[in-house]
Amino acid sequence: MASFTRGFGGRRRDVDDSKVPPGQTLVHDWPVLSAGATPEIEPSEWSFSIRTESGLHSWTWDEVRALGLEDITVDIHCVTHWTKLGMGWRGVPLDKLFADIDTSLDYCMVHSFGGYTTNVPLDELLAGQAWIAFEADGEPLTPEHGGPARLLVPHLYFWKSAKWVRGIVMHAEDEPGFWENAGYNMHGDPWKEERYW
Numbered sequence: 001m002a003s004f005t006r007g008f009g010g011r012r013r014d015v016d017d018s019k020v021p022p023g024q025t026l027v028h029d030w031p032v033l034s035a036g037a038t039p040e041i042e043p044s045e046w047s048f049s050i051r052t053e054s055g056l057h058s059w060t061w062d063e064v065r066a067l068g069l070e071d072i073t074v075d076i077h078c079v080t081h082w083t084k085l086g087m088g089w090r091g092v093p094l095d096k097l098f099a100d101i102d103t104s105l106d107y108c109m110v111h112s113f114g115g116y117t118t119n120v121p122l123d124e125l126l127a128g129q130a131w132i133a134f135e136a137d138g139e140p141l142t143p144e145h146g147g148p149a150r151l152l153v154p155h156l157y158f159w160k161s162a163k164w165v166r167g168i169v170m171h172a173e174d175e176p177g178f179w180e181n182a183g184y185n186m187h188g189d190p191w192k193e194e195r196y197w
């Protein structure tokens with residue numbers, strides 16, 4: 001009679017492989033990846049703005065949160081090959097911020113306190129694909145993970161999820177941000193392994 005050692009080998013039976021993009025390895029901790037020093041920002045001094053051809057649209061901490069917090073569960077994928085599945089997040093979808101904004105500009109440069117930037121096309125921040133996140137796994141975001149507020153764009157590699165986010169500047173053309181200037185992909189779809197240029 002044949003005998004099997006079920007679940008033995010390279011794959012874990014408790015993980016749905018269809019959720020792990022090519023070239024990625026699962027982690028159960030949450031690594032910190034920051035290009036520079038961690039800024040310390042109080043909610044009272046935090047604000048968010050979107051600059052379009054019609055000017056500057058700004059919201060305070062309370063105003064952004066009053067637009068409507070959502071609880072979501074998503075997977076995150078870092079270009080340095082780690083994937084973390086099933087994280088719970090709380091944040092305001094970008095749809096709420098763009099609801100009253102009329103722009104013909106198609107590209108976003110996301111700006112952070114501390115100077116970090118990253119580019120994302122506007123249509124990839126809408127339709128429930130991106131949030132201003134305030135909490136992860138039931139706790140306020142720690143400063144090292146981008147607290148008090150960060151962008152969350154889970155369908156793209158995690159470098160697009162700008163920590164300490166402070167605003168978006170709209171552009172007519174897709175221009176590279178911090179890592180994109182250093183050779184990271186302009187788009188960054190983990191399922192297509194869009195890691196570098």
Ligand SMILES: Nc1nc2c(c(=O)[nH]1)N[C@H]1C(S)=C(S)[C@@H](COP(=O)(O)O)O[C@H]1N2
Binds near residue numbers: 031036079
């Ligand atoms: N402001 C800012 N945002 C950033 C970064 C950064 O260095 N500065 N690093 C990016 C990268 S490369 C990754 S993988 C994730 C890491 O987020 P974490 O430290 O919470 O895991 O943040 C992204 N957002």
Ligand SMILES: [Mo]
Binds near residue numbers: 080
């Ligand atoms: Mo990263």
